[in-house]
Amino acid sequence: MPTKPGIALALWDQGGALARALDLDAFAAALAKLSGVAGLWRPADLEGGLEELAQAFREGRADRLLMLGRATPAQRDLIWRRLSATGLNPHLVHWLDLQEESALPPGFPSEPRRKKALLITKMHLADLRLARPLMPVAVPAEPTALVVGGGVAGLGAALALAKAGVEVHLAERTSALGGKVALLSGFYPLGCDPACGLSFTLEALRATGKARLHTLSELAEISGGPGAFRAVLRRRPGHVDPERCDGCGACAEACPVQLPDLAEWWQDEPPLNAQAFALAGAPAKAIGPTGNPALGTSYRVLRERCPEGCDACVAACPAGAVRLDEDESRLEVGAGAVILATGWDPYPLSRLTEYGYPRSRRVVGNLEMEGLLSERGLPSLAGLLGAEGKPPALGFVQCAGSRDLAHLPYCSGVCCSATLKQARRLKQLWPELTVYIFYQDMRTPGFEEDLYRDVAAMEGVVFVRGLPAGVREQDQDGRLALRCEDAYAGRELKLSLDLLVLAGGMTPSPGAAELGGLLGLPAGPHGFFPAHLQCHPEESGRSGVFAAGCAREPMNVARSLESAARAALAALPFMQGEAWLAPHLPQLDQGKCDQCKRCVEECPFGSWSLDERGFPRLDLARCRQCGICMGSCPLTAISLPNRTVNQTAKAVEVLGEGTAFAGKEPVILAFLCRHDALIAARAAAAAGLALPPGVVLWPLNCAGSLNNALVADALSLGVDGVFIGGCAEDQCHFREGSRLAGRRSRDLGDKLAQMRLEPERVRFAHLGIGDAGRFAELVGEYAAALRALGPNPFRM
Amino acid sequence: MSAPDRALHFGPPPPAQACRQCGRCASVCPRSRPPELSPRRVVRLVQLGLRDEAARHPFLHSCRFCGKCLVKCPHGVEVARLVKRLVFEQFLGPPG
Numbered sequence: 066m067p068t069k070p071g072i073a074l075a076l077w078d079q080g081g082a083l084a085r086a087l088d089l090d091a092f093a094a095a096l097a098k099l100s101g102v103a104g105l106w107r108p109a110d111l112e113g114g115l116e117e118l119a120q121a122f123r124e125g126r127a128d129r130l131l132m133l134g135r136a137t138p139a140q141r142d143l144i145w146r147r148l149s150a151t152g153l154n155p156h157l158v159h160w161l162d163l164q165e166e167s168a169l170p171p172g173f174p175s176e177p178r179r180k181k182a183l184l185i186t187k188m189h190l191a192d193l194r195l196a197r198p199l200m201p202v203a204v205p206a207e208p209t210a211l212v213v214g215g216g217v218a219g220l221g222a223a224l225a226l227a228k229a230g231v232e233v234h235l236a237e238r239t240s241a242l243g244g245k246v247a248l249l250s251g252f253y254p255l256g257c258d259p260a261c262g263l264s265f266t267l268e269a270l271r272a273t274g275k276a277r278l279h280t281l282s283e284l285a286e287i288s289g290g291p292g293a294f295r296a297v298l299r300r301r302p303g304h305v306d307p308e309r310c311d312g313c314g315a316c317a318e319a320c321p322v323q324l325p326d327l328a329e330w331w332q333d334e335p336p337l338n339a340q341a342f343a344l345a346g347a348p349a350k351a352i353g354p355t356g357n358p359a360l361g362t363s364y365r366v367l368r369e370r371c372p373e374g375c376d377a378c379v380a381a382c383p384a385g386a387v388r389l390d391e392d393e394s395r396l397e398v399g400a401g402a403v404i405l406a407t408g409w410d411p412y413p414l415s416r417l418t419e420y421g422y423p424r425s426r427r428v429v430g431n432l433e434m435e436g437l438l439s440e441r442g443l444p445s446l447a448g449l450l451g452a453e454g455k456p457p458a459l460g461f462v463q464c465a466g467s468r469d470l471a472h473l474p475y476c477s478g479v480c481c482s483a484t485l486k487q488a489r490r491l492k493q494l495w496p497e498l499t500v501y502i503f504y505q506d507m508r509t510p511g512f513e514e515d516l517y518r519d520v521a522a523m524e525g526v527v528f529v530r531g532l533p534a535g536v537r538e539q540d541q542d543g544r545l546a547l548r549c550e551d552a553y554a555g556r557e558l559k560l561s562l563d564l565l566v567l568a569g570g571m572t573p574s575p576g577a578a579e580l581g582g583l584l585g586l587p588a589g590p591h592g593f594f595p596a597h598l599q600c601h602p603e604e605s606g607r608s609g610v611f612a613a614g615c616a617r618e619p620m621n622v623a624r625s626l627e628s629a630a631r632a633a634l635a636a637l638p639f640m641q642g643e644a645w646l647a648p649h650l651p652q653l654d655q656g657k658c659d660q661c662k663r664c665v666e667e668c669p670f671g672s673w674s675l676d677e678r679g680f681p682r683l684d685l686a687r688c689r690q691c692g693i694c695m696g697s698c699p700l701t702a703i704s705l706p707n708r709t710v711n712q713t714a715k716a717v718e719v720l721g722e723g724t725a726f727a728g729k730e731p732v733i734l735a736f737l738c739r740h741d742a743l744i745a746a747r748a749a750a751a752a753g754l755a756l757p758p759g760v761v762l763w764p765l766n767c768a769g770s771l772n773n774a775l776v777a778d779a780l781s782l783g784v785d786g787v788f789i790g791g792c793a794e795d796q797c798h799f800r801e802g803s804r805l806a807g808r809r810s811r812d813l814g815d816k817l818a819q820m821r822l823e824p825e826r827v828r829f830a831h832l833g834i835g836d837a838g839r840f841a842e843l844v845g846e847y848a849a850a851l852r853a854l855g856p857n858p859f860r861m
Numbered sequence: 862m863s864a865p866d867r868a869l870h871f872g873p874p875p876p877a878q879a880c881r882q883c884g885r886c887a888s889v890c891p892r893s894r895p896p897e898l899s900p901r902r903v904v905r906l907v908q909l910g911l912r913d914e915a916a917r918h919p920f921l922h923s924c925r926f927c928g929k930c931l932v933k934c935p936h937g938v939e940v941a942r943l944v945k946r947l948v949f950e951q952f953l954g955p956p957g
Contacts, residue, residue, distance in 0.1 A: 419933075464883070469935030505883035531884025531901075534933045550887035555896030557887075 071103030073127035078134040086169035087179045095183050103127040115147045122151040129157035131193055154198035156707050161189050167750035170758040180726040188716040195712045199648035204686050206292035206644035211400035213284055216244020217622055218614025219406035220266045221629030227275035231640045234398045236282040240303050241356020241363035244408050250438040253486035254516045260359040291609025291639045291686035294400040302391040304366035309386035312362035317350045319381035322370050324349035352378045401640035402609045404632050409571040409615035412466045419535035427545050431568045434487050450563045459564045463504040467570035477570035477619040482513045484568050485520045492523050500526045571619040584610055585671045593618050603632040608687040609639050649690040649705045655680055657702035664694035669801040691799035692770025701774050710772050721782025724860055727759035731785035731851035734761050738768040740798050742790030742832040749837040756841055757848035769802025773809055783860030786851045789829045870949040877907040879936040886930030886940045892923040900930050900940050916947045
């Protein structure tokens with residue numbers, strides 16, 4: 066007569082820890098008698114035993130497996146290979162290393178040890194009994210990417226994706242591609258022209274035929290989720306058709322408008338380089354390019370500067386590219402993933418009032434210095450340096466507005482090398498020039514040290530350990546007077562300089578905050594997009610949205626390109642036609658839900674929204690499957706498959722019935738995050754550290770996935786204390802889980818008071834993965850505190 | 862002694878450890894005459910744990926407590942307050 070398939074129990078004691086700790090025969094006999102168990106396999110040799118075990122699955126006597134004891138990784142592989150061949154679902158197999166689970170506390174007599182081991186086995190059986198076979202879930206993933214920002218990081222990411230066969234829409238706010246890098250006169254350390262690398266990238270990007278470059282375009286709206294974003298790009302009118310314009314310049318020649326300087330071209334941008342370009346004396350018309358011609362055409366019209374009725378440019382354009390009546394347009398695009406490469410802006414140096422920027426034309430920012438060092442700017446620079454009869458001298462102020470609590474508290478990491486690069490170029494152009502570099506620390510990591518060494522060895526480059534606190538213009542010749550103390554000499558220097566360069570830092574570009582709001586990204590440090598720096602630096606906090614380049618944090622060009630490639634690689638799975646998701650997607654029982662929206666609010670990834678009836682609806686691809694919603698739900702209406710509240714409740718019930726195993730010792734149920742705290746606890750048990758004999762470990766996907774109902778359950782069933790272990794507060798893999806778990810366990814006080822229980826019966830702790838010793842200490846202390854409290858009045 | 866001065870004398874001393882010796886205080890100080898007379902030297906002595914030497918430093922006689930150093934410090938070190946506290950320690954003895 067066919068019976069219902071049961072759970073196969075297998076015992077494999079690699080290393081003999083079990084046999085040393087308890088009477089294995091008696092234990093095996095007790096296991097075999099457990100209900101719902103299809104049989105106990107205790108093979109003498111693994112190969113033979115496995116065959117027998119596989120037979121049970123093939124014949125349908127067993128449909129799930131609890132593997133007890135310890136196996137080497139190679140043995141585990143072998144076991145799994147054999148059993149998966151029988152069609153066994155991986156989600157129906159549990160591995161239970163009884164020693165690691167602190168089932169065999171040293172110093173505990175053999176008999177209660179066996180009871181504890183049996184009890185823990187029964188808890189896991191209760192959990193496994195309710196497990197279901199799970200399969201990965203496929204969601205549609207459109208093979209299109211949206212890259213926001215056309216600087217070096219955006220272009221790099223776009224190229225990587227286009228080469229991988231993905232269609233790319235790239236939206237750039239200005240009319241020119243290349244971003245800030247296009248404004249540089251040279252890269253460090255080689256000093257090569259950035260236009261070379263950028264045009265190479267653009268060429269390659271165009272050659273793929275996969276990229277559409279939208280200039281003057283911003284992200285206006287976005288909906289949908291990973292795999293299926295719908296974005297609306299808003300294009301401001303540039304009045305020149307980029308498809309037709311070839312940048313011949315006939316329009317600018319014909320334009321009758323003469324602007325006082327080029328500053329107006331950057332009116333919708335920060336006053337970037339305006340001064341340098343004005344110094345360079347380029348003709349400013351109402352129509353003209355905004356970017357480097359080597360990177361393609363970037364012509365646009367300043368329409369508000371056009372005289373009424375004038376259409377000289379239209380008539381002059383041989384390509385018929387000018388569209389004076391053009392309006393704002395909108396374009397809807399689909400995308401599987403979004404890459405944010407919004408870049409950086411220079412810190413507004415006008416806030417450093419003591420240096421007289423931009424009042425004095427002899428004080429410039431480091432990005433403006435790049436403009437002055439370009440071919441177009443050199444004549445202006447020469448004019449500034451050539452004071453009559455005086456030896457030319459120039460100074461750089463490092464950390465201008467950086468590493469300063471009143472300005473930018475962080476280090477931008479590129480200004481030191483940028484200054485060294487500029488100093489080297491200046492000395493090549495004007496060997497007689499004296500260059501002073503005022504610094505507090507020079508930061509040239511890695512091979513950038515070579516640049517530092519080269520520049521330091523140059524005659525006439527003086528490094529002054531000390532920052533000037535201000536500067537004033539001398540009356541006679543407009544040169545700058547500056548006072549500064551050098552730390553090493555203990556001397557005050559009084560200097561007269563032709564030009565002062567402020568090495569200012571990087572801030573996130575102003576569009577970034579708006580974009581962050583649009584995408585619902587969590588606010589990051591200093592307005593950059595936050596990252597899980599060690600594990601997932603490209604991580605934006607929202608699935609399917611990745612940060613690259615200086616949108617993430619200040620970085621140099623080489624690192625920007627690396628980060629772009631990394632972001633592209635991380636985005637790729639969302640653009641492969643279909644994306645495969647792990648099967649632990651939370652499920653909502655609508656019958657239980659009272660639409661309180663707690664899950665919507667507490668999900669750190671914004672995965673839940675409300676459907677038209679007011680019920681929470683999950684965006685499958687956004688979800689990180691942490692279970693924080695499961696922990697948040699006051700009605701336990703949400704559960705992760707195979708990690709359900711019900712499964713844990715059954716296990717807790719088993720524990721409640723078996724509290725007698727510990728004798729007079731307090732029974733502690735330790736709910737532990739499996740990323741850090743559980744690993745620490747298992748290491749403590751495996752190393753034989755003195756853990757209280759009554760402690761029982763239970764894994765959580767994240768501390769935040771623990772529902773308070775389970776804690777109350779455990780206490781009402783007679784468990785003496787519940788210990789909850791989460792990661793360090795700022796290190797949670799799911800951002801908020803550990804913080805939420807801490808808060809929720811504190812909020813339990815009222816509930817416990819209702820139950821006439823002491824609040825000390827719940828304890829929360831942050832534990833790192835290496836905190837085995839600390840775990841032993843903490844539960845030891847906790848057990849002592851619980852002993853002092855006396856047994857749980859609900860204990861049977 | 863004014864109330865803020867009393868608080869400065871009896872309270873915890875202003876910390877000096879955040880100083881990176883950037884020298885802005887010395888550059889802005891109207892009374893700085895390096896190498897002997899410089900606020901940066903005083904802060905450095907405190908950082909090195911040579912508090913007695915700092916409290917005997919001749920700069921303590923020069924300082925007029927204008928507070929420019931305190932405003933300019935990028936790392937939040939209250940240089941002028943620290944100097945004043947050292948003056949108290951020199952003339953009034955250690956607090957308490």
